[in-house]
Amino acid sequence: MQELLYKKFSSKMYGVCLRYSGNVDDANDLLQEGFIKIFKNLHKFRGEGSFEGWIRRIFVNTSIEHFRKKIKLYNVTEVQENTVEDTDLTILDTLAEKDIIAIVNELSPGYKTVFNMHVVEGYSHKEIAEILGITEGTSKSQLARAKGVLKKSLEKAIDKTSKIP
Amino acid sequence: MQDFKNKLYNYEAEPPEGIWGKIDAELNSKGGKDISVTELRRRPKIIFYGITAAASLIIIFLISVIFNNSEKHQFENSSASLTQTQKQLLSSKKIQDSIKLNNKILEDIINSKKDKNFLAEIYENSLNKLKKYITIEGPEGQPVKISPKVATLIESADNEFPPKPVWNKKIEKWKQIMLSSTLSPTSTNLLEIVQVPSSSDNNE
Numbered sequence: 277m278q279e280l281l282y283k284k285f286s287s288k289m290y291g292v293c294l295r296y297s298g299n300v301d302d303a304n305d306l307l308q309e310g311f312i313k314i315f316k317n318l319h320k321f322r323g324e325g326s327f328e329g330w331i332r333r334i335f336v337n338t339s340i341e342h343f344r345k346k347i348k349l350y351n352v353t354e355v356q357e358n359t360v361e362d363t364d365l366t367i368l369d370t371l372a373e374k375d376i377i378a379i380v381n382e383l384s385p386g387y388k389t390v391f392n393m394h395v396v397e398g399y400s401h402k403e404i405a406e407i408l409g410i411t412e413g414t415s416k417s418q419l420a421r422a423k424g425v426l427k428k429s430l431e432k433a434i435d436k437t438s439k440i441p
Numbered sequence: 442m443q444d445f446k447n448k449l450y451n452y453e454a455e456p457p458e459g460i461w462g463k464i465d466a467e468l469n470s471k472g473g474k475d476i477s478v479t480e481l482r483r484r485p486k487i488i489f490y491g492i493t494a495a496a497s498l499i500i501i502f503l504i505s506v507i508f509n510n511s512e513k514h515q516f517e518n519s520s521a522s523l524t525q526t527q528k529q530l531l532s533s534k535k536i537q538d539s540i541k542l543n544n545k546i547l548e549d550i551i552n553s554k555k556d557k558n559f560l561a562e563i564y565e566n567s568l569n570k571l572k573k574y575i576t577i578e579g580p581e582g583q584p585v586k587i588s589p590k591v592a593t594l595i596e597s598a599d600n601e602f603p604p605k606p607v608w609n610k611k612i613e614k615w616k617q618i619m620l621s622s623t624l625s626p627t628s629t630n631l632l633e634i635v636q637v638p639s640s641s642d643n644n645e
Contacts, residue, residue, distance in 0.1 A: 278468070282461050291452035300457075307456055311464050368445035373452050376445055396449045 278315055285328065286311075289335045295392055296339035298381040306342055310335045336397060340407060343385055367430050379429050387422035394419050536576075536584055543575035550589060551596045585619070 289310060293303035313334055321330050368376055383391060389408070393399040394415070399407070401415040408415070574586040587595075598605065598612040 279461060279465070282464065286456050286460070287453040288451070290454045290456040294454055295449065295452060304457060304460060307460055308463050308467070312467050315464075315468055366445075369448075371445070373448045376448055377452060380449065392449075396446055 281314075282311055285331055288328070289331065292332060292335045293339060295377065295380065295396070296336070296343065296389065298385075298388065302342070306335070306339055309342070310338045313338060332397075336393070337407075340389065340393075343389065344408075367434070368426075375433075379426060379433065382429055383422055383425055387418055387425060390415055390418040391422040391426075540576050540584060543577060546575055546589070547577060547592050547596075550593055 286307065290303060290307050293306040293310070294300075297303045297306055314331055317334075321327065368379070371379070380388060380391065390404060393404050393407075394401065401412045401419075404410075404415040405412045410418075574588055575592060576584045576586050577592065594608060595612055595616075598609045
């Protein structure tokens with residue numbers, strides 16, 4: 277039963293672990309830790325929402341806990357960042373999954389966590405602030421910077437591809 | 442934009458082999474570390490309950506210490522007051538014993554068929570020479586000191602024989618004075634009592 281469950285969800289959850297960790301070793305540890313938590317707390321699943329959603333939330337929380345010490349997010353006053361519109365990142369849509377992951381993994385742990393939580397998982401800035409113990413302003417600021425870094429990375433990647441004959 | 446989000450959200454990768462083996466081993470190990478989801482939430486609760494228990498114990502300890510001290514103080518006070526009461530009881534007991542003894546002597550004198558004056562003298566001149574007076578119980582229960590001779594006289598005043606008209610009159614007046622006053626007669630004021638009626642008699 278447990279092995280079947282592992283086989284069904286391990287690939288998806290390993291993807292989550294890789295997105296947050298950025299390296300295989302940490303992702304392996306997270307996958308192991310996450311599944312142990314799931315198997316020990318299966319009885320706590322109340323059937324509210326999808327089972328996959330419940331599992332994913334456990335993996336996201338495990339990843340955040342795992343990297344909490346590594347991530348140093350300083351509470352900053354909300355300053356006017358050079359806002360990067362989502363349209364500037366539309367070029368990501370044209371890229372393959374692996375390339376997108378590679379670009380996102382170039383972000384620093386702090387930027388990557390906020391980006392993953394807000395853009396991919398859909399957490400609000402308020403929720404991110406509560407989970408990470410930062411202010412909403414810091415969360416917004418981190419996301420804006422993350423998008424800025426992504427934009428630059430994409431521009432570089434485009435330049436490289438255009439120079440290739 | 443939504444496309445790359447979906448790609449990231451649904452991104453899958455095949456985990457290395459052997460991960461399941463580690464998970465299975467961890468789940469089956471008896472001493473496996475329990476890392477439940479709510480563990481971090483439970484910890485503050487445990488700490489809270491621990492602190493509450495410790496605080497309760499400290500409060501109970503302090504209350505017991507304060508209570509013991511007050512009780513001890515109260516006990517000391519009560520023992521002190523008891524001692525005082527005991528002293529009072531002892532002194533009153535002494536007086537009672539003295540009154541009983543003197544009453545017994547008086548009864549001996551009164552009930553004796555021998556010459557009462559002679560007996561009174563014997564008592565007066567007995568070993569307890571310092572005791573020139575005996576104590577009898579007054580009309581209000583107060584101790585009254587009188588000499589054995591006077592006691593004999595008072596007792597004989599009730600008898601018709603031998604007739605003692607002068608002494609009987611004097612003693613009757615003294616009795617009236619005694620009943621209206623709580624003053625104990627002394628050797629001097631008894632003399633005054635005896636003398637006052639006699640002077641009034643003279644005036645008459």
